[in-house]
Amino acid sequence: MRALRLPQLSSLRAFEHPGYLAVWLGALISNIGTWMETVSMGVYVTQETGRAEWTGGIVALSFLPSVVLSPLGGALADRFDRRAYVAVGITVQLVLAAVLTVLAFTGKLSVPIVGVVSLLNGCASTLTNPAFSAMLAELVPPRDLHSAMSLNSAQFNLGRIVGPLLAALVLQMGGASWALFVNTLSFVAVLVALSRVRLPARDPEAKKETLWAGITRGISVARGDEDIWLVLWGTLFVAALVAPFIGLVPVFAINVFGQGAAATSLLVACQGAGAVTAAVVVGTLADALGHRRLLGLAATSIGVVSALYWLSPTLTVAAAGIFVLGANYLMLMSGLHAFATSRVPRELQARVSSLYSMVLGGGYAAGVWALGALADRVGVRFVTISASVLFLALVLTLRLLSPRSFAGPQTSQG
Template identity: 80%
Template sequence: MRTLRLPRLSSLRAFDHPGYFAVWVGALVSTIGTWMETVAMGVYVTEATGRAEWTGGIVALTFLPAVVLSPVGGALADRFDRRTYVALGTLVQLVLAAVLTLLAFTNRLSVPVVGVISFFHGCASTLINPAFAAMLAELVPPRDLHSAMSLNSAQFNLGRIIGPALAALVLSMGGTSWALLVNTLSFVAVLVALAQVKALARRTAEARQGLWKQIAHGFSVARGDPEISLMLWGTFLVAGLVAPFIGLVPVFAIRVFGQGAAATSLLVTCQGAGAVTAALLVGTLVDRWGQRRLLGIVATSIGVVSTLYWLSPTLQMAAVVIFVLGANYMMLMSGMHAYCQSRVPRELQARMSSLYSMVLGGAYAAGVWGLGALADRLGIRFVTVSASVLFIALVLTLRLLRPRRFDTAEA
């Protein structure tokens, strides 16, 4: 018996499944805490060092482990009960957050320490993210997969709305340490939600295959499917040239507009609001235009919107444009992720998600650090606008060379 009755927007169909809804709520609470920590640490590092290179470098350390560990995480997720696997990873994240909080309360926090803990947190996240994505796919039927992926992105971005707003309040009232404490406690919500989900089937046949053979098989499947390869290349370009706008928000707010935590929170919140709005509409847009055509439209427009964001003359205009940018980014990235998973059987979905995470994390880490380092030398606007224009040129070139790849070949 279905206990949830929500408006029949196709984008919300995944909420019809109670297990998915419970995990979604728990993840939202944790994401709110994570964004509180992200804003607090971004402001702390930017103000402590005064260099975009350091701000981008700390963000990069969180995503860098994805380059090596994502395939391992995907293979492990296809060997064990995914619910238990995610719960253990969440406990590790809780411990790391608690260490960071303790250091802040005892006045022992420093930029190098933040970097080390960010790296280990990135390792933990990288190992459990494929299992989490594949677990969500198992909690809904195949027809609701795109809804599940879009709503998962929506909760991440809803946390991006609430978290920065709470961070600005907590930072003004209690300081960095209290924002970190809230993040530590937020991981408990994930554990409570996982306790309400039934254990998922273990893949004993896959486990007998061997870990490295599983990893190699995942790479082989992705390489042999031109549609998956296209999505992974698209992810690489977006993550390296456009996505750094996320990690460089504190630099933009402080260096260009001369403001701190309040402006950072405003921009991050507006991006999240745009993403949540897009999540509510993307199902209807997919039903109308088709998944591949929608991805082609958004891939073409996101570079233009990114350019307009970096050229914004005022904070108010930047807030408006980043709302649109957040919507574009959410539709593009969640769509490519869902498309990759939809082309493989369930026993391969965690490994396919891990390849997506590997490309996203590696390209984003390189992009946010590289653009940050160049921004210190050439200026934040010049570097980021140049990256956005390069992305536009690459997409237009691909559209001219292979126009049918953008509008056909639906899964």
């Protein structure tokens, strides 16, 4: 299998590596199925309960495990063959998807069951994701790491475009059970892709370190690097104050605009389209501006963009707003992730990635549930706009107190 040559656009350089491309395509197919399930279950919970708190709570259950399990997942990823480890995690998620599908087809699906499966799936994802991110880093040279992370976010968001559109079609024609069935089958694509790649041999000395020592070493390295520590705090605030726009899309579409599954799918797809558009250019922008400066611009603008999205007077305006917000969010989050992991040796990248996942998942779980609960009481627009303005105020304060955080070259060990 020959590598693609894309020298004219540095954002796409990771595609030059066949192993990365195979995993990227497999993950794309799987994420299309995942977004079909996400939209189907979001609409199901919102229509069954009529409460934003329930919709946000179910979403939060998928991310709560990251608060506890992410460091463990990072330590495990640095002890075992990452390809085999990821394959086991994907298989577990396949089984959980199959259980949900069977319950839907037999008419035994309920909101509490969706919550339990979401929690278990969150556990499996949390333990797998650090290994998956570190595996991607092993499939490309250090200079292409930002490209690899951005393109990985792009495939996730490309699934966010295709998945909701397919979900709307399948929901109309066959119902949620068929959308869940497609998601179950989609996990096979990742397993096939993993069978086609080979990773560099692991250091046998890494297995001699105890799990607890591995976890504490990762935390110690992160705390000892001022830039990584700042990235983790920034990720936490983005996750809690801005990122809940993702989980609250069904609430915005159904409770604010009085629409249903089609409107939910439209907004989710537009967010994905914005993210994919950004992924194509973010690497080139990072090369031109520097990673730190690009992150500063993305962090400063996202609070404004988020507030404008929640102020949208019509569904059409909201679709345009979430397109821009999706692009801004992709630039910021993929940049934060790549910046943090590039500052440590490869044997520690899974552990740093797991800390990023921990604060992202924990902050998002708390934020989406809290904002959803408050939205039921004082209105979704007031709560989400207030959170966006608060995030903007935090960023502007940091810019005044620490201008260095938003300018200057990246230092990397890559």
